[in-house]
Amino acid sequence: MNVTILGNNSALPAHDRHPTAQFITLHTVDLLLDCGEGTQMQMARYGVKWRRLTHIFISHLHGDHYLGLPGLLNSMSLLGRTAPLTVAGPVALGELLALLKSMGGGHPYGYEVRFQLIDPARDLLLADTPEFSVEAFPVEHRIECYGFLVTQKSKGRKLLVEKAEAAGVPVSFYNRLKAGDDYVGEDGTVISGTDLTEDGPAPKRYAYCADTRYTESYLEVIRGADAIYHESTFLEEDAEKATQRFHSTARQAATIAQKAQAQRLLLGHYSSRYQEVHPFADEAAILFPEVTATVEGHVYEI
């Protein structure tokens, strides 16, 4: 799983940083987390293609997290998209999509946009395919807001080819061995699939914690993640502002990463008041050394 940072500034574009958007690349499909203004331009700038994009997840309806959506939806239509697209978000996002649809005479795009409501009273598992799942979790922001846990599932068990050959298993049965099946030979002997395979790679988990003030309410959801992206709008010297505005400091982000026993911490959503981003990583590294202050256009392997 790769994460391309398309935007990591908070609120306004500044210092050649842009509003929030992250492009997630999986084996066969891609996902977009938030879609701040200018996302389609950032995609073009960094050579990010939308052809395999199946889902867009919007954390909340502050402008810097969704205002790029109408433009991106429109451009994909003009460029010939026909595959349906799921857009998930809070209830008001559905109203916006309905409005865009009615303004476009009922058929604004050459493809279907399916709205998926994120409803805390319902199941927060938003997508679950053989390849990946996405689960929303509530965070604490000024308005209704969600983080997203993206899991790239394991591709089954790893085949021990030499052992399978020696056991006389036909090649046509290899995929079933990887799926965990036993092989029954012509003479009726059962050869255990687990003896001819080993554990595949562990699933990868990436937790995007959206905009939030410091809270431990979702620690259990993100525990042990391979990487978490936690906003660090402010440095600790502005901790009071962070709390008032329902945002976090780099130190608070590091505390969350440490308590969640994450493997790695990515920082972003920097306030425009800071021109440089390395102080965020420096501050967080005191508590959590495996930290990176993200840079737009960079691809982070999870």
Ligand SMILES: [Zn+2]
């Ligand atoms: Zn916000």
